[in-house]
Amino acid sequence: MDHLWQLVVLMGIVTYIPRMLPMVFLSDIRLPRFFNSFLRFVPYAALGALIFPGILNSTGNTESALAGGIISIVLAFLRMNLILVVFGGILGVFMWGMLAI
Numbered sequence: 001m002d003h004l005w006q007l008v009v010l011m012g013i014v015t016y017i018p019r020m021l022p023m024v025f026l027s028d029i030r031l032p033r034f035f036n037s038f039l040r041f042v043p044y045a046a047l048g049a050l051i052f053p054g055i056l057n058s059t060g061n062t063e064s065a066l067a068g069g070i071i072s073i074v075l076a077f078l079r080m081n082l083i084l085v086v087f088g089g090i091l092g093v094f095m096w097g098m099l100a101i
Contacts (some may be wrong), residue, residue, distance in 0.1 A: 059093055063100065068093035 031039070055069040058060055071092035075085045 059097075061097070061100075064093045064096040067096040 052069075056065050059065045060070070068089040068091075072085050072089035075088045080088070
């Protein structure tokens with residue numbers, strides 16, 4: 001059991017170091033405006049690349065998955081609450097399944 005605590009502590013240190021080093025060494029560096037604007041979109045692009053394949057494979061039916069995904073995108077674009085976006089996507093998949101029968 002002692003080795004488990006050592007392993008957890010060492011894993012925490014190994015995880016913390018790559019996050020801490022750029023903040024310490026690059027905190028005074030100013031990036032050009034182009035790079036700043038480019039880096040602002042990286043989280044959205046990465047999130048989209050992670051979520052989109054999951055949307056298409058979530059229901060076993062591509063059409064219903066696309067219907068729910070499109071409804072979720074529209075609700076998110078309208079700046080609805082996240083819970084409403086999720087429920088709207090679920091409702092879209094459900095309604096597509098009911099109407100497609």
